[in-house]
Amino acid sequence: MNRDQVKPPFLAALLLKIFTLGDNDFSILVExxxxxxxxxxxxxxxRARFWYWRQLFKSVPFFIGNIFxxxxxxxxxxxxxxxxxxxxxxxxxxxxxxxxxxxxxxCLLIMLWVYDELNYDGFHKNADELFRLEVEIxxxxxxxxxxxxxxxxxxxxxxxxxxxxxxxxxSPENILVRKGDKRFIEFGSYADPSFxxxxxxxxIKGSEENLLLNLNSILISESMAAKYFGxxxxxxxxxxxxxxxxxxxxxxxxxFPQNSIGRFSFLIPYENxxxxxxxxxxxxxxxxxxxxxxxxxxxxxxxxxxxxxIFRTHVSNQSENLYLQPLTGIHLYSxxxxxxxxxxxxxxxxxxxILLIACINFMNLTTARSSNRLTEIGMRKISGxxxxxxxxxxxxxxxxxxxxxxxxxxLLVYLLLPVYGALSGKHFDLNVLKNAEIVxxxxxxxxxxxxxxxxxxxxFLSSFKPLNTLKGYKIPVKFGVKNSYFRRFLxxxxxxxxxxxxxxxxxxxxxxxxxxxxxxxxxxxxxxxISINDNxxxxxxxxxxxxxxxxxxxNVTAVxxxxxxxxxxxxxxxxxxxNKETDSDFGMNLLSIDADFFETFNINIDMGRExxxxxxxxxxxxxxxxxxxxxxxIDLPVGKRFSWQDRTGPRxxxxxxxAEDFHYHSLHHGIGPLVIIPEPDRYNYxxxxxxxxxxxxxxxxxxxxxxxxxxxxEVPFDYKFLNDEYDLLYRAExxxxxxxxxxxxxxxxxxxxxxxxxxxxxxxxxTKELGIRKILGATVPGIIRLISKEFVLLVSWSNIIxxxxxxxxxxxxxxxxxxxxSIGISIFVFTAAAxxxxxxxxxxxxxxxxxxxxxxxxxxxx
Amino acid sequence: MxxxxxxxxxxxxxxxxxxxxxxxxxxxxFISEKIKxxxxxxxxxxxxxxxxxxxxxxxxxxxxxxxxxxxxxxxYTVSPKGIQALRESHxxxxxxxxxxxxxxxxxx
Numbered sequence: 001m002n003r004d005q006v007k008p009p010f011l012a013a014l015l016l017k018i019f020t021l022g023d024n025d026f027s028i029l030v031e032x033x034x035x036x037x038x039x040x041x042x043x044x045x046x047r048a049r050f051w052y053w054r055q056l057f058k059s060v061p062f063f064i065g066n067i068f069x070x071x072x073x074x075x076x077x078x079x080x081x082x083x084x085x086x087x088x089x090x091x092x093x094x095x096x097x098x099x100x101x102x103x104x105x106x107c108l109l110i111m112l113w114v115y116d117e118l119n120y121d122g123f124h125k126n127a128d129e130l131f132r133l134e135v136e137i138x139x140x141x142x143x144x145x146x147x148x149x150x151x152x153x154x155x156x157x158x159x160x161x162x163x164x165x166x167x168x169x170x171s172p173e174n175i176l177v178r179k180g181d182k183r184f185i186e187f188g189s190y191a192d193p194s195f196x197x198x199x200x201x202x203x204i205k206g207s208e209e210n211l212l213l214n215l216n217s218i219l220i221s222e223s224m225a226a227k228y229f230g231x232x233x234x235x236x237x238x239x240x241x242x243x244x245x246x247x248x249x250x251x252x253x254x255x256f257p258q259n260s261i262g263r264f265s266f267l268i269p270y271e272n273x274x275x276x277x278x279x280x281x282x283x284x285x286x287x288x289x290x291x292x293x294x295x296x297x298x299x300x301x302x303x304x305x306x307x308x309x310i311f312r313t314h315v316s317n318q319s320e321n322l323y324l325q326p327l328t329g330i331h332l333y334s335x336x337x338x339x340x341x342x343x344x345x346x347x348x349x350x351x352x353x354i355l356l357i358a359c360i361n362f363m364n365l366t367t368a369r370s371s372n373r374l375t376e377i378g379m380r381k382i383s384g385x386x387x388x389x390x391x392x393x394x395x396x397x398x399x400x401x402x403x404x405x406x407x408x409x410x411l412l413v414y415l416l417l418p419v420y421g422a423l424s425g426k427h428f429d430l431n432v433l434k435n436a437e438i439v440x441x442x443x444x445x446x447x448x449x450x451x452x453x454x455x456x457x458x459x460f461l462s463s464f465k466p467l468n469t470l471k472g473y474k475i476p477v478k479f480g481v482k483n484s485y486f487r488r489f490l491x492x493x494x495x496x497x498x499x500x501x502x503x504x505x506x507x508x509x510x511x512x513x514x515x516x517x518x519x520x521x522x523x524x525x526x527x528x529x530i531s532i533n534d535n536x537x538x539x540x541x542x543x544x545x546x547x548x549x550x551x552x553x554x555n556v557t558a559v560x561x562x563x564x565x566x567x568x569x570x571x572x573x574x575x576x577x578x579n580k581e582t583d584s585d586f587g588m589n590l591l592s593i594d595a596d597f598f599e600t601f602n603i604n605i606d607m608g609r610e611x612x613x614x615x616x617x618x619x620x621x622x623x624x625x626x627x628x629x630x631x632x633x634i635d636l637p638v639g640k641r642f643s644w645q646d647r648t649g650p651r652x653x654x655x656x657x658x659a660e661d662f663h664y665h666s667l668h669h670g671i672g673p674l675v676i677i678p679e680p681d682r683y684n685y686x687x688x689x690x691x692x693x694x695x696x697x698x699x700x701x702x703x704x705x706x707x708x709x710x711x712x713x714e715v716p717f718d719y720k721f722l723n724d725e726y727d728l729l730y731r732a733e734x735x736x737x738x739x740x741x742x743x744x745x746x747x748x749x750x751x752x753x754x755x756x757x758x759x760x761x762x763x764x765x766x767t768k769e770l771g772i773r774k775i776l777g778a779t780v781p782g783i784i785r786l787i788s789k790e791f792v793l794l795v796s797w798s799n800i801i802x803x804x805x806x807x808x809x810x811x812x813x814x815x816x817x818x819x820x821x822s823i824g825i826s827i828f829v830f831t832a833a834a835x836x837x838x839x840x841x842x843x844x845x846x847x848x849x850x851x852x853x854x855x856x857x858x859x860x861x862x
Numbered sequence: 863m864x865x866x867x868x869x870x871x872x873x874x875x876x877x878x879x880x881x882x883x884x885x886x887x888x889x890x891x892f893i894s895e896k897i898k899x900x901x902x903x904x905x906x907x908x909x910x911x912x913x914x915x916x917x918x919x920x921x922x923x924x925x926x927x928x929x930x931x932x933x934x935x936x937x938y939t940v941s942p943k944g945i946q947a948l949r950e951s952h953x954x955x956x957x958x959x960x961x962x963x964x965x966x967x968x969x970x
Contacts, residue, residue: 027936028903031886055903062904 100405103358120331188266206251283314359453361754390462398454495798503806514821521662560592572645608657620653628673759843771855918944
């Protein structure tokens with residue numbers, strides 16, 4: 001009858017086969033098929049197929065339970081056999097375990113890093129309801145995110161928006177602190193009294209209520225208390241700030257953890273900042289951080305719109321938008337947060353890759369050596385073991401390996417933790433283990449490794465037919481046991497991953513080198529800088545004169561910001577010939593310098609001239625950079641009128657010169673418009689250019705210190721090199737580079753170990769064949785060529801696969817930089833050569849053994 | 863006395879009543895029909911496995927070696943131990959329900 005030819009749905013039947021794996025305990029397949037046929041007759045093909053699928057799903061729990069059922073005695077037997085095997089083949093077991101150990105250790109380290117990154121600011125009680133108000137500015141075609149807002153915004157918006165339960169402003173600052181003869185510059189912040197209501201920074205000494213209400217109260221951290229007060233109770237005691245203001249310690253706070261918005265050593269009432277500021281009611285001056293505590297059910301979009309509306313009633317600027325940034329996302333998603341979510345993804349991926357390589361190693365080595373276990377498997381099957389049982393055994397064995405490797409990796413991680421912490425700039429301690437998520441993560445890594453690494457060997461070994469194995473059926477040995485395609489595929493995957501990692505690291509290195517050697521448009525060699533405080537600013541000219549007296553000091557200039565990073569952005573600019581509608585909110589960066597700036601940094605003036613100190617009118621004139629001229633669209637700029645709404649009033653003058661563009665941001669960004677003015681009021685740093693001779697430098701520094709102490713004796717002397725500041729801009733990339741190269745090295749190590757073990761095995765298996773070849777006259781190079789041919793082919797494939805992938809990915813990474821190096825061919829060539837070299841070295845020992853072996857020995861047992 | 867669960871009881875009765883035809887498919891459809899709900903293979907086999915382990919039910923494949931391994935049907939019969947368990951269970955059932963008549967049941 002035609003209906004008898006109908007087969008059950010192929011996919012479902014296949015799944016069924018997999019689930020039962022040919023187990024003879026239950027004749028499920030037969031049952032299903034018979035019922036299926038009957039259903040076809042009684043209900044038609046369609047309903048029968050539907051029934052088949054449905055039955056399959058309903059029975060899934062049973063199948064899974066069946067797989068996992070273990071009897072105690074079998075378990076004992078499996079474990080004993082596992083250990084016996086480990087001891088019997090110490091060499092291979094060692095390679096296997098160490099591979100897994102390295103892989104797991106890397107995984108654990110990366111997991112710790114990722115966990116820390118993901119949990120910045122997560123410890124506050126209301127963390128999920130805290131949002132920072134930030135500004136989005138568009139100019140020169142790019143979108144900039146500025147994390148600061150203006151002073152009056154916080155309180156006003158809290159009044160007008162019901163969604164805002166609470167708000168706190170804070171503004172970090174470095175302030176000189178003095179007690180007795182202890183004088184240090186401390187990093188702390190102005191903060192509204194509500195700061196501690198929003199953020200959870202526990203109080204460990206002193207009262208917990210009514211903090212920061214008194215204008216002269218100060219809260220200090222544990223460490224700061226120890227530094228200034230030793231073991232006495234600081235509460236109620238006095239600290240002198242900024243040389244003339246007395247503050248009383250109200251309470252001591254627990255040290256701010258490293259993964260928070262700011263590691264402040266102290267907090268002082270925000271009102272102090274308000275009183276100090278020249279225009280605290282101005283809505284358009286962005287300079288302080290504002291954080292809101294929103295209601296749980298507040299709709300962010302709606303709140304943002306309301307905020308923008310209110311903002312526009314105070315400021316006419318249309319190019320700025322306000323938005324709410326969730327506090328917990330600042331670190332990873334905000335441009336100024338210091339971290340990047342991308343790297344979290346990348347490192348997680350690397351962790352997976354490395355573990356994968358380790359598992360592949362395990363798989364390859366175990367299956368290659370499987371010929372030893374064949375008799376055992378045959379015996380088991382004859383005694384009644386089903387395929388599922390054999391699988392359970394080998395997965396169990398792998399889990400034993402996994403657990404052993406895990407214990408060793410814990411040890412390794414513990415030893416490496418301090419080094420790793422320094423490398424990544426984080427502080428790791430074993431407290432994280434208390435966290436349930438971490439423990440779960442660790443356990444799942446161990447179990448997953450065991451299952452993944454054990455799956456292929458288990459499936460592979462359990463498929464042997466008992467009769468064949470007991471008859472002494474020798475499996476043809478080309479690469480180990482038959483079906484070596486999969487194993488070759490595994491080696492290719494291993495090396496592809498390793499090569500990809502090498503390439504990525506090389507590109508990062510290249511970019512870092514580019515960043516270091518790129519022409520920034522100004523010279524940063526031999527320049528150190530010291531800060532200008534209020535005392536010095538009054539007599540800066542005198543101090544400058546004194547500094548220049550040292551023969552090793554070639555030039556001195558005063559600036560408002562270091563050329564490595566000028567980020568103060570302003571608007572309120574007007575110029576001759578501007579379009580009042582579109583240009584009135586044009587934002588530009590501002591820099592204040594003195595007349596020696598261009599010479600000190602060797603920046604060219606393209607048109608016009610520099611500031612002349614003797615010229616009185618120059619005090620209100622301007623120099624713009626090329627980018628400003630271009631984006632503002634000012635033709636023939638020299639001589640054109642230009643003015644700026646300073647906080648004290650309009651500053652009108654003319655453009656006397658145009659400077660060549662120089663990079664005043666990190667190379668991530670392009671060069672934006674820059675307005676340069678000579679306003680001594682704004683000077684913040686002296687940049688001192690010294691001669692080239694390194695031997696003279698200490699003397700020069702001493703001299704500068706002496707001048708400093710003359711002009712500003714109460715403030716401790718400190719200086720830095722401009723080059724170091726510049727390097728700071730790329731700290732993230734440097735860290736990434738170090739961590740990347742570390743892990744790349746490990747990946748390579750594991751892959752090489754795998755190759756080493758595999759080749760050892762191959763040579764061993766082919767001893768007889770090689771013996772015969774030698775007798776027939778094969779030379780040592782000939783034999784080497786023969787064996788390495790296979791491996792070389794595999795590495796070639798790995799290169800072919802990973803090179804294009806690496807190219808694509810690294811291009812995308814480089815695009816993050818407005819200015820970047822090209823990837824170039826040399827990287828690929830070099831990496832390929834390195835890969836071959838490494839592979840060959842890994843197998844060379846075995847090759848040597850094979851080539852030198854005495855044919856007499858190998859053929860003796862024929 | 864070895865107690866058996868309701869599910870075990872149902873399956874044992876089915877196996878017993880099906881006599882020569884007591885294999886997976888037939889047992890399942892018998893029960894599904896009687897309880898008017900779809901009784902899955904998973905349920906069936908897990909309980910059957912238990913019963914076999916407790917030695918209430920005996921597994922056997924008819925010596926049909928002409929077919930490939932795994933394609934043979936496995937047949938079940940109730941062991942003497944199983945019959946004893948069933949008998950006891952039936953007794954307990956009667957004792958519990960003794961004296962309650964149909965009209966009384968309908969009144970609930």
